[in-house]
Amino acid sequence: MKRRAHITLDDIAKKVKVSRVTVSKALRGHPDISEKTSKLVKKVASDLGYSPNFIARNLSARRSNMLGVVVPKIAHFFFSSVIEAIYNTAFEKNYETILTVSQENAEREKKHIQTLVSMRVDGIIISVSQETKDVEIFKWIQKMGIPVVFVDRMPNPPIAGFSSVQVDDKGGASQVVEQAVKAGYRKIAMVGGNPTVNIGKNRQSGFEESMMRHQIPVKPEWIVHGGFGKEDGYRGFKHLCESGDRPEFVFAITYPVALGIYEAAKELGLRIPDDIDIICFGESDMINLLHPSLSCVSQHTQELGTKAVKTMLEIIEHPDEVAERHLVIPTKLILRETGIGRK
Numbered sequence: 001m002k003r004r005a006h007i008t009l010d011d012i013a014k015k016v017k018v019s020r021v022t023v024s025k026a027l028r029g030h031p032d033i034s035e036k037t038s039k040l041v042k043k044v045a046s047d048l049g050y051s052p053n054f055i056a057r058n059l060s061a062r063r064s065n066m067l068g069v070v071v072p073k074i075a076h077f078f079f080s081s082v083i084e085a086i087y088n089t090a091f092e093k094n095y096e097t098i099l100t101v102s103q104e105n106a107e108r109e110k111k112h113i114q115t116l117v118s119m120r121v122d123g124i125i126i127s128v129s130q131e132t133k134d135v136e137i138f139k140w141i142q143k144m145g146i147p148v149v150f151v152d153r154m155p156n157p158p159i160a161g162f163s164s165v166q167v168d169d170k171g172g173a174s175q176v177v178e179q180a181v182k183a184g185y186r187k188i189a190m191v192g193g194n195p196t197v198n199i200g201k202n203r204q205s206g207f208e209e210s211m212m213r214h215q216i217p218v219k220p221e222w223i224v225h226g227g228f229g230k231e232d233g234y235r236g237f238k239h240l241c242e243s244g245d246r247p248e249f250v251f252a253i254t255y256p257v258a259l260g261i262y263e264a265a266k267e268l269g270l271r272i273p274d275d276i277d278i279i280c281f282g283e284s285d286m287i288n289l290l291h292p293s294l295s296c297v298s299q300h301t302q303e304l305g306t307k308a309v310k311t312m313l314e315i316i317e318h319p320d321e322v323a324e325r326h327l328v329i330p331t332k333l334i335l336r337e338t339g340i341g342r343k
Contacts, residue, residue, distance in 0.1 A: 007050040015044050027052070066096045067312060068116030070126040072104045072153070076256065077284035078301055079127070082151060085305025086125060093313055095122075104227075106131035113137055123147040123312045128155055130194045130227055135159055147315040151308040152299075156198045158326075163315065165308045165327045169199050169281075172297040172331035173206030173251065176279045179295075179333060180249045181214050183341035185277065189222035189247035191236040192257035200225070203253055203281060222247055233260025241268060249339075252280035255287065258294055272338060279339040292337035300329050 009027075013020045018037065026033045026041035033041075067090050071079045087097045098116060102109035109129050114137075116124055123146060135155050141148055142161055150164040158164070180188050190207050193200035204223065211218050221243050226232035233252060237260065240247070252258035258280035262272065270276050272292060283296040307327055 007045075007048045011048060012041060012045050012050060015048070016041055063122050063316070064120045065094060066098055066119065066121045067309070068113075068119070068121040068124040069097055069099045070102055070109055070112050070116070070124065071099070072102050072109075072127060072129045074099075074101055077286070078152075078255070078282050078299065081301035082127075082305040082308075085302040086151075086309055089306045089309040093309070095309075095313075102129045104129045104131060104229075106134065110134075110137045113141065117141065117144060117146060121146070122316050123149065125149050125151055125308050125312060127151050127153040128197070129153075130197050130200075133196065138162065147312060147319075149308050149312045149315070151304055152199060154198050156196055156201055158198070161324055163311055163325045163327075165304055165311055165329070166198070167299045167304065167329045168331050169202035170206035170209075172281055172299075172333075173203040174210040175297060175331065175333045176251045176281070176339075177207055177210035177214070179279060179335070179339050180251070180277075181216070183249075183277070183339060185249040185341075186216055187222075187245075187248040188216065188251065189219075189224070189240055189249070190251045190253065191224045191226075191240060191261060192228060192232050192253035193225055194227055195225065200228075200253065207251055228254045228257065230256040230260040230263075233257030234264045235260070237261040237264040238268070241270075246276070249277045249279075252278055255280050255282040255284050255294075255296065258296075259290075262290060262294075273340075277338055277341075279333075283334070288336070295333070295335045295337070295339035298332045298334050300331070303329055 009020050009023045013023045022033060023041050026038040027045060069086055071083060073079050083099060090097045098119065098121060100112035102112060106129050109132060113124065126148060132155060138148065138159055148162050150162060152166060154164050177188065190204065193203060195201045195204055208218050224236040224240050226236045250261060252261055258278060261278060265272055265276055272278060279295045281297045282299050287294050287296060
């Protein structure tokens with residue numbers, strides 16, 4: 001099939017027999033152009049199949065009204081919910097959203113950032129991959145004068161000059177241990193996470209500090225790292241059970257990690273919560289379908305996405321007034337059938 005030629009402002013101007021400038025103003029609803037001419041220009045543009053070239057427009061405009069977004073995953077309730085909130089909030093503020101997915105790959109993340117910069121986005125909202133260690137790409141963005149807001153995950157240690165929106169990872173992890181102790185458990189383990197990423201480090205810190213407050217020994221072999229996905233929970237829990245002395249309670253560092261633990265426990269013939277109890281950090285719209293229903297720390301994903309966009313727009317609109325800021329959203333422990341103690 002023959003490819004359709006791209007319709008330009010000059011094509012419309014030739015058809016209507018006006019100048020290119022008149023066409024441009026008419027399409028933008030400029031008051032200099034009469035209503036009759038504007039209607040004619042817009043009708044001809046529609047008939048010809050004209051669509052604006054946003055990239056070209058960006059070359060001459062101060063703003064593109066586009067925000068870039070980079071996330072590690074989209075097949076994950078947490079990120080899909082945050083993305084939805086980002087999109088809805090940006091749309092309400094007359095901004096388009098360009099979504100990219102790193103698939104937890106640092107090189108892919110870097111390429112996406114470079115592409116978004118080349119598209120002249122006004123700012124980038126990013127949740128870094130668990131592989132991200134090199135921060136040079138972020139320093140490069142900083143030199144370009146493009147604002148960045150980290151949402152949920154950010155480089156560890158943080159980079160000066162960038163803002164972030166996170167939940168209280170440390171406090172949420174502490175809530176899990178407090179509930180485990182209240183339910184009568186002393187043999188408590190943690191599965192999943194990566195201490196090189198801020199959420200992994202902060203959740204582990206909250207876990208360990210709460211254990212120490214209750215004078216419960218933190219056994220190194222009962223802290224099993226790996227990652228934030230289902231496979232990490234599956235492998236981590238199996239490794240935990242193979243180490244000898246099995247814990248009574250597991251803190252799963254994410255909801256997908258908890259799913260992996262459920263699967264591994266079933267394979268091993270262990271009953272939740274009778275043989276091994278569990279609470280996870282994060283939730284899903286499918287969480288009530290698990291049997292038994294899973295207790296969790298709610299991360300308020302809609303608020304995360306909304307505040308990330310609002311923070312970004314404040315920086316864009318008031319670049320000389322808005323200083324670096326770090327918003328922390330409180331978490332909430334939601335109790336269901338797990339984590340409440342054996343009957």
